[in-house]
Amino acid sequence: MKFSPLVASVYAALQLSLSSALTISEINGHKYLSPYAGQNVTAVKGLVTAKGPSGFWIKSTTLDLDPRSSNSIYVFSSSAGRNLTVGDIITLDATVLEYRSSSAYIYLTELTTPSNVVRISSGNKVTPIVIGEWLLKWPPTEQFSSLDNWDVFGLPNNASQLSVKNPSLNPLIYGLDFWESLSGELVTVKRPKAVAKPSSFGDTWVTGSWRVSGRNKRGGLTSTDRDSNPEAILIGSPLDGTPNPKTTRLGDDLAEITGIVTQAFGYYRILPLTALSVTGSQSPDVAPVTTFTSGGSCIFLQEIQDDNGATNNGVVSSNLTLSTLIASIYNQSGTTYAYTYISPINLADGGEPGGNIRVAYLYKPTLLRLSPGAQIGGSLDANVVLPGPSLQYNPGRIEPSNAAWTASRKPLAAQWETLDGKNKFFTVNVHFGSKGGSSSIEGDYRPPVNGGIEDREAQANVTAKHSNPSPNYKI
Ligand SMILES: *[C@@H]1O[C@H](CO)[C@@H](O)[C@H](O)[C@H]1NC(C)=O
Numbered sequence: 410m411k412f413s414p415l416v417a418s419v420y421a422a423l424q425l426s427l428s429s430a431l432t433i434s435e436i437n438g439h440k441y442l443s444p445y446a447g448q449n450v451t452a453v454k455g456l457v458t459a460k461g462p463s464g465f466w467i468k469s470t471t472l473d474l475d476p477r478s479s480n481s482i483y484v485f486s487s488s489a490g491r492n493l494t495v496g497d498i499i500t501l502d503a504t505v506l507e508y509r510s511s512s513a514y515i516y517l518t519e520l521t522t523p524s525n526v527v528r529i530s531s532g533n534k535v536t537p538i539v540i541g542e543w544l545l546k547w548p549p550t551e552q553f554s555s556l557d558n559w560d561v562f563g564l565p566n567n568a569s570q571l572s573v574k575n576p577s578l579n580p581l582i583y584g585l586d587f588w589e590s591l592s593g594e595l596v597t598v599k600r601p602k603a604v605a606k607p608s609s610f611g612d613t614w615v616t617g618s619w620r621v622s623g624r625n626k627r628g629g630l631t632s633t634d635r636d637s638n639p640e641a642i643l644i645g646s647p648l649d650g651t652p653n654p655k656t657t658r659l660g661d662d663l664a665e666i667t668g669i670v671t672q673a674f675g676y677y678r679i680l681p682l683t684a685l686s687v688t689g690s691q692s693p694d695v696a697p698v699t700t701f702t703s704g705g706s707c708i709f710l711q712e713i714q715d716d717n718g719a720t721n722n723g724v725v726s727s728n729l730t731l732s733t734l735i736a737s738i739y740n741q742s743g744t745t746y747a748y749t750y751i752s753p754i755n756l757a758d759g760g761e762p763g764g765n766i767r768v769a770y771l772y773k774p775t776l777l778r779l780s781p782g783a784q785i786g787g788s789l790d791a792n793v794v795l796p797g798p799s800l801q802y803n804p805g806r807i808e809p810s811n812a813a814w815t816a817s818r819k820p821l822a823a824q825w826e827t828l829d830g831k832n833k834f835f836t837v838n839v840h841f842g843s844k845g846g847s848s849s850i851e852g853d854y855r856p857p858v859n860g861g862i863e864d865r866e867a868q869a870n871v872t873a874k875h876s877n878p879s880p881n882y883k884i
Pocket residue numbers: 447448449504
């Protein structure tokens with residue numbers, strides 16, 4: 410098509426007015442990636458809602474009520490916001506950017522290289538969205554993403570990526586979609602409660618005044634099959650530079666939090682305006698020692714190191730480690746325990762180099778004993794379930810030479826009875842391979858990469874085969 414100069418300039422003017430008409434919610438769109446990524450936008454209008462060390466956030470003055478698209482966005486610039494104050498309404502030109510610091514993370518939609526920043530008015534009211542109280546602003550409690558096929562721990566892992574599929578958001582069903590739909594928004598969390606201890610940076614997972622699933626007695630959230638609690642949100646570094654406390658404990662109540670929803674380091678997070686503050690703690694403050702006196706007749710221990718910890722000198726015995734633990738429990742509770750375990754072959758079972766971690770049992774010798782008649786197995790003796798059923802070694806390791814346990818802990822099978830010999834039972838103490846190499850549960854890969862899953866599946870198979878060798882045993 411060939412334009413006359415007049416038509417061409419009218420067309421150019423139309424283009425200009427079209428692009429200048431973009432609202433923040435149009436820039437965000439209703440998917441993970443902005444439909445305008447990589448493009449320049451002009452005269453974007455917004456109310457300054459918060460300022461941070463490397464930028465500021467603006468919220469559209471004409472709100473789009475589509476629950477999928479956020480009305481707010483981050484403007485990345487260490488200088489452009491210097492003269493701005495929260496409550497200013499401004500217009501600016503900028504480039505739309507999808508930013509992430511690792512390919513394993515979800516992108517953050519932001520505006521970068523802002524220019525032509527014009528203040529239209531100041532002193533305007535800034536109203537945060539109250540999560541869990543405003544209509545349609547309730548976090549889903551079970552599923553994370555439409556790409557997880559209803560199981561965030563399902564297989565195959567990394568079957569697709571949010572950055573490639575870019576699905577439409579469904580914030581009523583999927584937790585990641587919910588938090589993405591609030592990206593850049595100033596929000597308030599009422600009645601926050603810490604559901605984990607903080608990271609070394611003071612980042613703390615919380616829930617607020619919204620419905621949660623899996624609340625447990627200590628105030629945490631228990632994960633169950635197909636419910637891994639996307640309603641918990643991480644609270645990151647405060648925007649005013651104050652540090653979050655690092656002593657917050659699971660179940661602590663916190664003062665109301667107001668901050669900006671963003672995406673960084675593999676997680677959605679709220680950057681609070683100021684540091685978290687603890688207002689109350691669970692009582693008693695640690696799980697009571699009476700655990701050892703009132704229950705715990707047989708305790709499964711894992712990660713027990715050898716007698717000189719990480720020193721790599723060939724020592725594999727854990728007698729000193731366990732007798733010290735037992736003495737400490739006795740000191741605190743007056744309860745006497747005995748222990749049993751089998752040492753690994755030096756350096757063969759993974760964990761901290763030189764530490765030779767293994768599983769072990771503590772038991773109350775006033776109540777229980779290892780069923781007599783079988784000797785303790787050696788490091789390489791494979792336990793066998795004999796007719797009876799009974800165990801060939803008591804305790805004994807499960808197929809210690811099977812390749813499934815390469816650089817991993819061998820399960821310890823034991824047969825027990827009460828001192829009168831009447832009540833018999835079997836236990837298997839397992840410590841399967843680690844999840845190292847996993848990707849974030851809130852990351853780009855869906856379902857997330859579950860590091861070492863093949864190893865753990867093989868280990869579970871070996872354990873199951875040993876523990877239930879014949880349907881006749883009804884174990
Ligand atoms: C956006 O603006 C910058 C600076 O003016 C310019 O260098 C760039 O080419 C523009 N990008 C697009 C996609 O128009």
